[in-house]
Every structure is written in structure tokens, then in C-alpha cells.
């Protein structure tokens with residue numbers, strides 16, 4: 153559905169994206185993770201053609217590229233980007249904004265009511281935006297992209313400023329949209345939230361994707377224990393070569409190639425470190441984030 157090939161973006165002599173390639177299909181939620189200023193927004197701008205890359209191709213549905221105005225219109229019918237709170241009109245109501253997006257992309261507003269009901273916005277959706285709090289504005293931005301109902305959605309910081317209840321509400325709606333077959337990109341700093349609904353999480357560093365974490369892959373399991381650097385250095389056992397010591401505190405031993413007996417032995421060995429919690433499971437988004445971006 154979407155193919156990026158060797159995308160390079162430079163601002164003067166600063167290289168932000170370098171030879172980045174990626175394929176994505178419908179029915180996927182892809183998390184995009186990196187510290188501030190790494191290139192997440194730049195990547196979204198390339199996908200939506202708000203920015204022409206210095207090199208590389210963006211292709212939709214096998215052969216559709218931003219080559220002519222007509223093709224750009226055809227692509228933009230299928231793709232919506234998350235609105236910025238600064239683009240909201242203070243004198244218009246929430247439902248006016250939703251209808252604007254619904255009309256622009258779908259040519260109908262029939263589905264708008266169902267969306268604002270799902271997002272529990274009935275109480276205020278008909279009031280002017282100037283009366284909205286930050287969280288209400290953010291929920292409206294999400295309701296607008298949901299009203300556009302496009303097959304591809306690019307969401308930058310969708311959960312910004314939302315409380316726990318609203319994060320959960322929007323996460324549920326995202327899962328629902330995925331089931332409908334949408335391809336959704338979510339750039340986020342709310343790492344554990346991505347574990348809930350993303351199929352894969354991409355880690356961006358040095359202009360490229362340095363790691364792709366497949367969250368549906370349960371074979372990637374580790375025995376995890378928190379150790380101080382001192383405990384780690386002076387461990388009484390030789391750890392397997394492919395173990396990780398993430399961010400100087402989390403020791404992770406891969407168990408996928410171990411027999412049940414070997415796994416039990418490691419649990420017993422590590423249980424000796426009293427007071428340290430021992431868990432078994434895949435690495436979460438927050439753990440990978442520490443692995444790639446922790447500065448020693």
C-alpha cells in the first residue's frame with residue numbers, strides 16, 4: 153500500500169533522513185519513535201508530499217507517485233494528516249470542524265455523529281472551539297481525522313495533553329480503525345501506549361530506521377532482571393553472549409533458544425538477587441527506547 157525507497161532529506165548540509173526505506177500495508181498501525189528533532193515530522197512531510205525529498209521515491213498502491221497534480225490529488229484523497237491544534241477555528245464548533253473534514257474526504261457527513269458519540273464528545277461538540285480546554289481540542293483533532301476516514305492516516309503526537317481516560321478512549325478507537333483496514337502511522341513519545349495497539353514500532357536514528365520491533369512477534373522473549381552496574385559486573389555467572397544490559401540497569405537474557413530446564417536454571421540463578429523483580433516477556437517499547445537512545 154505504501155513504499156518508501158531510499159528517502160534522503162537534507163536541510164542545507166544537515167542530513168535528516170538518509171536512504172530510508174520502508175513498506176507498509178493496510179490494517180497496520182506503525183509506531184514511529186525517536187527523541188525530539190530526529191526526523192519523525194520530516195518523514196510524515198515526505199509521505200504527504202509537503203516536502204520533496206532530495207532523493208528517493210514514495211509510492212502508493214504499487215505505482216501511484218507524486219508525479220503530476222492529478223496523481224497528487226488521487227493520493228491526497230486516500231491520506232489525511234493529524235490536524236494541528238493551531239489550525240482550529242475559534243468561532244466554529246467541534247461538529248463544524250468534523251463536517252469540514254468529512255465533506256472534504258468522504259463527500260458525506262452521515263458518520264460524524266457516530267464518531268463524536270464514540271469519542272464521548274456529545275456534551276461540548278456543538279459549542280464553539282474557543283470554549284474548549286487543551287484536551288478537548290486534542291480530542292477534536294482526533295475526531296476530525298476519524299471523520300476524514302481515509303485509508304492512510306499520519307498522526308503526529310495524537311495523545312498530546314490527554315488524560316489517562318482519553319488516552320484509553322482514543323487507543324480503543326485506533327484499534328477499531330485498524331480492524332477496518334486503515335494504515336495508521338503514530339509518532340509518539342508515549343511509549344507504553346504504543347505497546348497497546350501498534351503492530352510494529354520503528355526506531356529512527358541517524359536518518360534511518362535502526363530497529364523495527366514487531367509487537368505481534370512473541371518469540372522475542374527475554375528473562376529480565378534489574379541489576380545495578382556493580383551487580384552486573386560482578387555476576388557469579390557468565391551470561392549468554394546475546395544478552396542485553398539496557399541503559400545500565402536492565403539485564404535481559406534471550407530465552408527463545410533455551411530448553412525449559414535451562415530457563416529454570418537461569419530463573420534460580422537470578423532469584424539469588426533478592427529484592428529484584430524477575431519477569432519474562434518481550435522487550436517493551438520503553439525498553440527498546442532506552443537501549444537505543446540512552447546516553448551513558
Ligand SMILES: Nc1ncnc2c1ncn2[C@@H]1O[C@H](COP(=O)(O)OP(=O)(O)OP(=O)(O)O)[C@@H](O)[C@H]1O
Pocket residue numbers: 163168186187188189190191192193194195
Ligand atoms: N525547515 C527546516 N529547515 C531546517 N531544518 C529543519 C527544518 N525542519 C526541520 N528541520 C530540522 O530537522 C530535524 C528533524 O526535525 P523533525 O521536526 O522532523 O523532528 P521530530 O523527530 O519530528 O521532532 P519532535 O519530536 O520534536 O516533533 C531537526 O533537527 C530540525 O531542526
